[in-house]
Amino acid sequence: MYIGYEQEGLSADEIENSAYGRRLGEILTRIAELSAQNSVRSHIVFIPTKGHVYTQFAQSGGSNWMARKNQASFDGPHVETAVANLAARAGLDFVSLTPAFTTDAEQGRLLYFRFDSHWNSEGRELAAEVVATHLAR
Numbered sequence: 001m002y003i004g005y006e007q008e009g010l011s012a013d014e015i016e017n018s019a020y021g022r023r024l025g026e027i028l029t030r031i032a033e034l035s036a037q038n039s040v041r042s043h044i045v046f047i048p049t050k051g052h053v054y055t056q057f058a059q060s061g062g063s064n065w066m067a068r069k070n071q072a073s074f075d076g077p078h079v080e081t082a083v084a085n086l087a088a089r090a091g092l093d094f095v096s097l098t099p100a101f102t103t104d105a106e107q108g109r110l111l112y113f114r115f116d117s118h119w120n121s122e123g124r125e126l127a128a129e130v131v132a133t134h135l136a137r
C-alpha cells in the first residue's frame with residue numbers, strides 16, 4: 001500500500017488518526033487475524049521512497065524537486081512511524097528498509113534507477129538482504 005502525497009505535512013499521530021490511517025489499521029488488523037487463523041507469520045515491510053532516502057543529499061535539481069525537498073525530508077519519518085505504530089497495534093512484525101537504504105545512500109550507492117522511482121538491481125539486492133536477515137531471526 002502506498003502512503004503518499006495525501007498525507008503530506010501530517011504528523012505520525014495525524015496520519016494514524018486520519019481516515020487513511022484508520023483504514024490501514026483495519027487492513028493490518030485483518031491481515032493479523034487471517035495470519036493467526038492460518039498459522040502464518042506476516043511481516044510488514046516499510047519501503048522508503050526515493051525522495052525519503054536521497055532528499056538529504058540533494059544540492060540541486062529541477063525547481064519542482066527543490067520545492068518539494070524539505071517536505072519530503074519532513075514527511076518520510078512521519079509516515080514510517082505511523083505505519084510502524086499501526087503494525088505494532090495489529091501485532092504484526094515490522095521491518096524498515098530505511099536504515100539500510102539510507103546508510104548505503106550515504107556511501108554513494110545508487111539504489112533506484114536514476115530517472116525512475118523503482119529499485120535498480122542494487123536496491124533489490126539490498127532489500128532482499130534486509131528482509132532475509134529479519135526473517136532469519
